[in-house]
Amino acid sequence: MSAALHPRGVFCAALTPLGEDLAPDHARFTAHCRRLLEEGCDGIALLGTTGEANSFSTGERQALLEAAVAAGIAPERLLPGTGVAALTETVALTRHALSLGVTTVVMLPPFYYKGVSDDGVFASYAEVIERVADPRLRVVLYHIPQFSAVPLTFPVIERLRERFPGTFTGIKDSAGDLAHMEALVERFPGLAVLAGADPLMLPLLRRGGAGCITATSNLVAADLAFVFRHFSDPARAAEVEAAQARVVAARNQASRFAQMASLKTLLAARLDDAGWTRMRPPMLPLPAEEAAALLAP
């Protein structure tokens, strides 16, 4: 059963490097994607929360995805976020991905209106699927109530999977609650449940989860990939434990100050490329004193 889950593996919620004009820097980005795949990521979940996607225009998002494909990254390894507040823009972004051969997308619910009914959330996704009308499409639902403020309830997931068999194949659960992820695995056999927090991938895999889409993998992709590939091998238990410990340590380090800015700071230091620290408002780079504390040996 588990082998049929889609998507399955370690996917990096890729950071988006910016140029001096605070626009996505395509060259730095595609180099980062290649590095992540070389380190063992199964794919790149670009244009998500960690990637500052909702601070970019539709055109900027499309151009970044085109750049990744043009750089030779296999479309089946790209999982772009295409869910935005406006129904018609979600449709446009999803169609655009499909036009590039990118068939699996991560889709937020519309996130401006709050207190939306389950009927409203269902109708939003249903309307998108019907308008896109492409049987190739595979959607990873995106449950991240701390940002979207629109949780994806079990009844909504159930209705969507019943109404569109084969379309809603996965869910990224970024709420940070392992029990919720486990409940998803139990309630929806065949649904690929992906942890949104790096330390939780391992316990979730042990319960039948499909992997992760996470932020710290920008830094520790090799360790996460190792955990994913060997977690069930008793002969590698000690190595898995050591890799998991490094993942947890990296996550804790990146959570001491603002997470996304911290990840960019740490990556900039590793690559010796100060340009990587830029962020687009409302996100800001770490203040100098925090950056210094973060990077202190």
Add this chain to the structure above:
Amino acid sequence: MSAALHPRGVFCAALTPLGEDLAPDHARFTAHCRRLLEEGCDGIALLGTTGEANSFSTGERQALLEAAVAAGIAPERLLPGTGVAALTETVALTRHALSLGVTTVVMLPPFYYKGVSDDGVFASYAEVIERVADPRLRVVLYHIPQFSAVPLTFPVIERLRERFPGTFTGIKDSAGDLAHMEALVERFPGLAVLAGADPLMLPLLRRGGAGCITATSNLVAADLAFVFRHFSDPARAAEVEAAQARVVAARNQASRFAQMASLKTLLAARLDDAGWTRMRPPMLPLPAEEAAALLAP
């Protein structure tokens, strides 16, 4: 002092009628705008929360504003919402409004990321103003934490007004707390504080407020306009009280079920035009039984 406030008066947070394809219906919309102005509104705050703006694409928003201008509605009476999640789209929408001669806009802070610092909110607005770079621009800040989840704090307002004198002339306060509106009036002389809730316009005017941008004015524009024009005239006190009572009653009626859907249902009934009830997901029309209860005599 009060006469110099800008904007000042009764502005309708206009509903957006939709066609069968759930796209904005320009003909119904411009007819609605004309009716609102005839009923006494000083202007139309289109493309706001009540207008479902964040469910429309950038192109749909621009087309609706163009339709209003093309229909002969004076640009100085139009206050479109131009603040979205993506910095570059906020810039594009604001520039587009200016290109049509529409110089006063209502601007949400970027609303995807939560827990954003004051520095981040300030940087967002500052970057927009610097990129738009048009001295004609007048911005009404939009404080609606129950939807944006990004409150506009007093220090941010102060910094923006100091850094861009003459640009941030107003604030729409939709948090529903009269004490907060009064505190804004007191703290920022010269700032046009506009109530986001119809019943609160009158008490706010008595404390030096500038008027309102409200949803119920889609139904009771004449009464609100009467209250605005005569609230300080002792000879009209009884009439003002009666008009205010009708405003409060309409607001209460529209708040019994989902507010935006209720307003569309009530307007559809008044105009005998069922097409007015359509909403774009995630918003949905009232269920039939709620609509019947709402319209029961």
